[in-house]
Amino acid sequence: MNNIFDKNLHVAIIMDGNGRWANTRALARLKGHAKGADRVRHIVRSSLDFGVTHLTLFAFSTENWKRSESEVAGLMSLFKQYIKSESKKLLSNGVKVLFIGDRSRLDSKLITLMNELEVLTKNNVSLTLTIALNYGGRDEIIRATKLIASKVKLGELIEDEITPEVFSFYLDTSILPDPDLIIRTSGEYRTSNFLPWQSVYSEYAFVKVTWPDFDTLMYKNILEEFKARDRRFGLVK
Numbered sequence: 309m310n311n312i313f314d315k316n317l318h319v320a321i322i323m324d325g326n327g328r329w330a331n332t333r334a335l336a337r338l339k340g341h342a343k344g345a346d347r348v349r350h351i352v353r354s355s356l357d358f359g360v361t362h363l364t365l366f367a368f369s370t371e372n373w374k375r376s377e378s379e380v381a382g383l384m385s386l387f388k389q390y391i392k393s394e395s396k397k398l399l400s401n402g403v404k405v406l407f408i409g410d411r412s413r414l415d416s417k418l419i420t421l422m423n424e425l426e427v428l429t430k431n432n433v434s435l436t437l438t439i440a441l442n443y444g445g446r447d448e449i450i451r452a453t454k455l456i457a458s459k460v461k462l463g464e465l466i467e468d469e470i471t472p473e474v475f476s477f478y479l480d481t482s483i484l485p486d487p488d489l490i491i492r493t494s495g496e497y498r499t500s501n502f503l504p505w506q507s508v509y510s511e512y513a514f515v516k517v518t519w520p521d522f523d524t525l526m527y528k529n530i531l532e533e534f535k536a537r538d539r540r541f542g543l544v545k
């Protein structure tokens with residue numbers, strides 16, 4: 309199936325259930341995350357095939373630091389591995405990679421790899437892949453608010469000029485359109501601090517399967533079903 313959409317489409321995904329996928333197979337949680345990373349490769353490929361123009365993935369939340377030290381370390385090394393192994397393919401497939409979230413708590417090697425991949429792929433236009441790493445919606449809003457407050461204090465911004473559009477400009481997602489569709493796997497019906505500002509008119513799809521079991525056909529079915537939805541954005545049609 310090629311290009312089911314004739315205009316920009318931003319899909320965002322809460323990739324949940326790696327731990328449960330591993331648990332039910334008596335495997336270590338990190339095996340679930342590794343399988344999850346493998347799914348990321350497939351879903352990026354499918355997004356290109358289906359004509360999705362923006363794909364945003366929730367890879368690590370500001371709350372995920374509460375997990376065991378070994379799981380956090382394992383995830384961080386998985387992110388480094390993913391960047392190292394996928395860079396060339398992402399570049400040659402026209403994928404522009406961006407990272408959102410607070411980088412200050414990440415280790416310097418990972419930050420370097422993230423910066424390099426952003427620079428390497430900055431001219432690509434087929435698909436914008438945004439990876440949310442140490443991302444939390446409330447944290448993002450607080451960081452933006454602090455930035456705006458400092459601009460007002462310096463006289464570079466006037467209070468009355470602060471509109472939703474201006475506020476959006478100070479968010480990590482400033483250059484991205486709002487998500488059209490947010491998918492969450494693993495049967496949980498929560499949004500978990502993922503893009504709260506940007507998702508006010510997003511459609512949602514909640515699926516039962518865990519992220520490592522989420523495949524191209526399920527993705528295609530969700531996109532087809534989404535396409536048939538009537539989005540009114542507060543208007544009467």
Ligand code: FPP
Nearest residue numbers: 323324325326327328341344345348367390
């Ligand atoms: C949620 O499953 C998943 C995460 C917190 C990590 C997401 C990471 C990946 C999919 C790996 C690679 C990602 C990239 C971008 C290379 P969970 O651990 O919360 O599962 P559980 O709720 O079943 O415990």
